[in-house]
Amino acid sequence: MIQLINVTKIYNELKALDNVSLEISQGEMVFLVGPSGAGKSTIMKLLYREEKPTSGQVFVSNVDVSRLPNGQTPLLRRRMGIVFQDFKLLPNKTSYENIAYPLYAIGMDRSEIKKRVHGALKVVNLTNKANDFPKTLSGGEQQRVGIARAIVQGPSLLIADEPTGNLDPATSMEIFQLLERINQRGTTVIVATHNQQMVDQMRRRVICLSSGKIVSDVVAGTYSSRT
Ligand SMILES: Nc1ncnc2c1ncn2[C@@H]1O[C@H](COP(=O)(O)OP(=O)(O)OP(=O)(O)O)[C@@H](O)[C@H]1O
Numbered sequence: 089m090i091q092l093i094n095v096t097k098i099y100n101e102l103k104a105l106d107n108v109s110l111e112i113s114q115g116e117m118v119f120l121v122g123p124s125g126a127g128k129s130t131i132m133k134l135l136y137r138e139e140k141p142t143s144g145q146v147f148v149s150n151v152d153v154s155r156l157p158n159g160q161t162p163l164l165r166r167r168m169g170i171v172f173q174d175f176k177l178l179p180n181k182t183s184y185e186n187i188a189y190p191l192y193a194i195g196m197d198r199s200e201i202k203k204r205v206h207g208a209l210k211v212v213n214l215t216n217k218a219n220d221f222p223k224t225l226s227g228g229e230q231q232r233v234g235i236a237r238a239i240v241q242g243p244s245l246l247i248a249d250e251p252t253g254n255l256d257p258a259t260s261m262e263i264f265q266l267l268e269r270i271n272q273r274g275t276t277v278i279v280a281t282h283n284q285q286m287v288d289q290m291r292r293r294v295i296c297l298s299s300g301k302i303v304s305d306v307v308a309g310t311y312s313s314r315t
C-alpha cells in the first residue's frame with residue numbers, strides 16, 4: 089500500500105533522506121525509529137504530502153502522491169488518519185466537535201456524523217468525555233481524542249508521529265495498545281517513536297533510520313535490532 093522508490097529529500101542544503109526505498113503492505117504495523125534528525129518525520133510528511141521529495145517516488149495506495157496536484161491533497165488525506173505528538177486539538181471545541189470537524193468539512197449529514205463520532209469515541213473508550221473541552225482532559229485522553237479524529241473517516245492508513253512524546257509510560261502503553269487494536273481492525277499503522285520500551289514489547293516490524301538512510305528493517309524487531 090506504501091512504496092518509496094529511491095526517495096531523496098533535501099531541505100536547503102541538508103539531505104534529510106538519502107535514496108530511501110521502502111515497501112509497506114496493507115494491514116502492517118510498522119515502527120520508524122532512529123536518532124533525532126534521522127528523517128522519520130520527513131518520511132511521514134512525504135506520505136501525507138506536507139512535503140515533496142527532491143527526487144524519487146512516493147506511492148500511497150497506488151497513487152504517486154509526489155505528483156498529485158495540490159487540489160487533490162484533501163482527497164488523499166481523507167483516506168489517511170494523522171496523529172501528532174502535540175494532539176493538535178481545537179481548544180474551543182469539545183471532544184465530539186473535534187472528532188466531527190473533518191466530517192462537517194466534507195459536508196456529511198448530521199445523523200451520519202453522529203453515528204461515526206460515537207463509533208470513534210467508543211473505539212478510544214471516551215464516550216463519557218464527549219462534551220468535555222481539551223483543557224479539562226488528561227494528555228492521554230487528549231491523544232485518544234486525536235486518534236478518534238484520525239480514524240473517524242475509516243482510513244486505510246494511520247500515521248502517528250511520536251504519539252506518546254508528551255505522555256507518561258502507563259499512558260503511552262494505553263496509546264500503543266489502542267494503535268494495535270486499530271491495526272487489528274485492518275488499518276495499516278505507521279508510528280515514528282523514540283519509545284524503546286513500547287517498541288521492544290510489541291515485536292512488530294521496526295525500520296531504523298540514521299542520517300536519512302535505512303540502516304535496518306526487521307520483521308519482529310526491537311528498538312535496537314539490526315539486520
Ligand atoms: N522544514 C525543514 N527545513 C529545513 N530542514 C528541515 C526541515 N524539516 C526537517 N529538517 C531537517 O531534516 C532532518 C530530518 O528531520 P526529521 O524531522 O525528519 O527528523 P526525525 O527523525 O523526525 O527527528 P526527531 O526524532 O527529532 O523527530 C533534520 O536534520 C532536520 O533538521
Ligand SMILES: [Mg+2]
Nearest residue numbers: 128129130280
Ligand atoms: Mg520527528
